Amino acid sequence: MSLPALGLNPGRAAGTVHLVTDPLAWGSDRSGARDVLSLPALWWPPTEPLPRSTEAVVLQGIPEGRAEDVRVPTLAGVDADLVREGEAIEVDGDAGTFVLPGVEEVGVVTVFLERSDGAILLLERSDRVGSFQGRWAGVSGYLEEPTAIDQAFREVEEETGLARDEVRVAASGAPVLARDEARVFVVHPFRFRVARTTVRLDWEHTRCEWVPPGEIRRRPTVPKLDRVWEAVAPGAVPKA
Helix, strand or coil: CCEECEEEECCEEEEEEEECCECCECCCCCCCCCEEEEEEHHHCCCCCCCCCCEEEEEEECCCCCCCCCCCCCEEECCCHHHCCCCCEEEEECCCCEEECCCCEEEEEEEEEEECCCCCEEEEEECCCCCCCCCCEECEEEECCCCCHHHHHHHHHHHHHCCCHHHEEEEEECCCEEEEECCEEEEEEEEEEEECCCCCCCCCCEEEEEEECHHHHHHCCECCCHHHHHHHHCCCCCCCC
């Protein structure tokens, strides 16, 4: 499975990640290196030629300008936490994707239930779940159904007791990527409006609360829950 990014320069290349931490020194000191540079988009475009060892570039964020004279495959929008120094990576600038060989890609859905006053439901994960015990999350689950939206409806009913005809899809967002050691979660975000706010929790959660969306940043949550919310919050750019 290929992970999504924004393709800036075409072409395909494979190499080893080098995390650039000095805006004035981009090359690695690895002998015979085939570097795929990972650096902040604020440092782009380069003011000097790229190091000879550079096979491709992945930018953290979206740059303001393009580098017309750069001839290596280049991607943007690849968060710094998604790649590790020295690990293998394959870059496809034509498709705007990348692959991390040996890293498992796990599809999940996250649904924010929203009531009429704009409050959303956060759930505290129990110690019986396989990951992120004790963290706060939206309704979530592994992608097992044929489509993400079908999985979203299924998770809502299983985790809250709200049936499909008791919720309404308000928004869906572009996937958010979150790294957890040797896994990358590809999170498909949704926001559902609800009329009934009384929910029935299953074993996956110990408690739940209706809170203002700003509360997400004040709690210990699963990775990038704030980013997942931003993808479907009122006023967010709809999923293409």
